Amino acid sequence: NAGVTQTPKFRVLKTGQSMTLLCAQDMNHEYMYWYRQDPGMGLRLIHYSVGEGTTAKGEVPDGYNVSRLKKQNFLLGLESAAPSQTSVYFCASRRQGSIYEQYFGPGTRLTVT
Amino acid sequence: GIQVEQSPPDLILQEGANSTLRCNFSDSVNNLQWFHQNPWGQLINLFYIPSGTKQNGRLSATTVATERYSLLYISSSQTTDSGVYFCAVVNTDKLIFGTGTRLQVFP
Numbered sequence: 564n565a566g567v568t569q570t571p572k573f574r575v576l577k578t579g580q581s582m583t584l585l586c587a588q589d590m591n592h593e594y595m596y597w598y599r600q601d602p603g604m605g606l607r608l609i610h611y612s613v614g615e616g617t618t619a620k621g622e623v624p625d626g627y628n629v630s631r632l633k634k635q636n637f638l639l640g641l642e643s644a645a646p647s648q649t650s651v652y653f654c655a656s657r658r659q660g661s662i663y664e665q666y667f668g669p670g671t672r673l674t675v676t
Numbered sequence: 677g678i679q680v681e682q683s684p685p686d687l688i689l690q691e692g693a694n695s696t697l698r699c700n701f702s703d704s705v706n707n708l709q710w711f712h713q714n715p716w717g718q719l720i721n722l723f724y725i726p727s728g729t730k731q732n733g734r735l736s737a738t739t740v741a742t743e744r745y746s747l748l749y750i751s752s753s754q755t756t757d758s759g760v761y762f763c764a765v766v767n768t769d770k771l772i773f774g775t776g777t778r779l780q781v782f783p
Contacts (some may be wrong), residue, residue, distance in 0.1 A: 605762055605773040613769060660680065662766050663709055663724035670717045
């Protein structure tokens with residue numbers, strides 16, 4: 564049981580490049596979340612999903628797209644990376660009805676130059 | 677939207693000291709959680725505490741929902757307590773995080 568995994572762990576992009584971050588969970592959780600963490604600002608919600616095939620915007624969705632084609636995977640895409648998207652990205656998942664039991668992945672450190 | 681503020685932003689302690697971290701929130705909430713982010717970045721759920729007091733070893737937490745604050749107490753701190761402590765309030769399906777308290781415990 565691997566829990567929540569994130570791929571890749573580190574990435575450096577040039578401005579304008581695109582990439583996809585993958586989050587996978589093996590706990591059969593319905594809900595999945597993408598957060599970004601910047602120094603001094605805590606975690607801010609980018610997008611989330613309440614089930615396979617559904618997505619919703621969070622607090623800071625601009626510049627990101629997401630997809631949840633399979634229940635166990637939640638993808639975060641950057642179509643045209645900007646330096647302001649330099650951050651640490653965390654994925655989380657939880658069961659329906661269990662908001663207080665979010666399980667977090669190890670994070671992806673992204674640098675955009 | 678709901679605002680969540682934490683204080684102090686930074687805390688430096690010597691091993692064995694006690695500390696209190698505070699979380700204020702701007703609106704009535706039904707649920708509040710405390711997390712610890714260790715120096716390697718991993719987030720660990722410490723407490724789910726919508727009201728009242730809970731204790732887990734050297735850590736305890738108290739939430740006074742009517743006055744919109746929560747406190748996290750760390751007693752006899754150890755170097756392994758170092759990291760960032762976040763509180764988060766529940767808003768429908770989402771968590772809203774505070775800005776965190778960075779704790780450094782020195783031997």
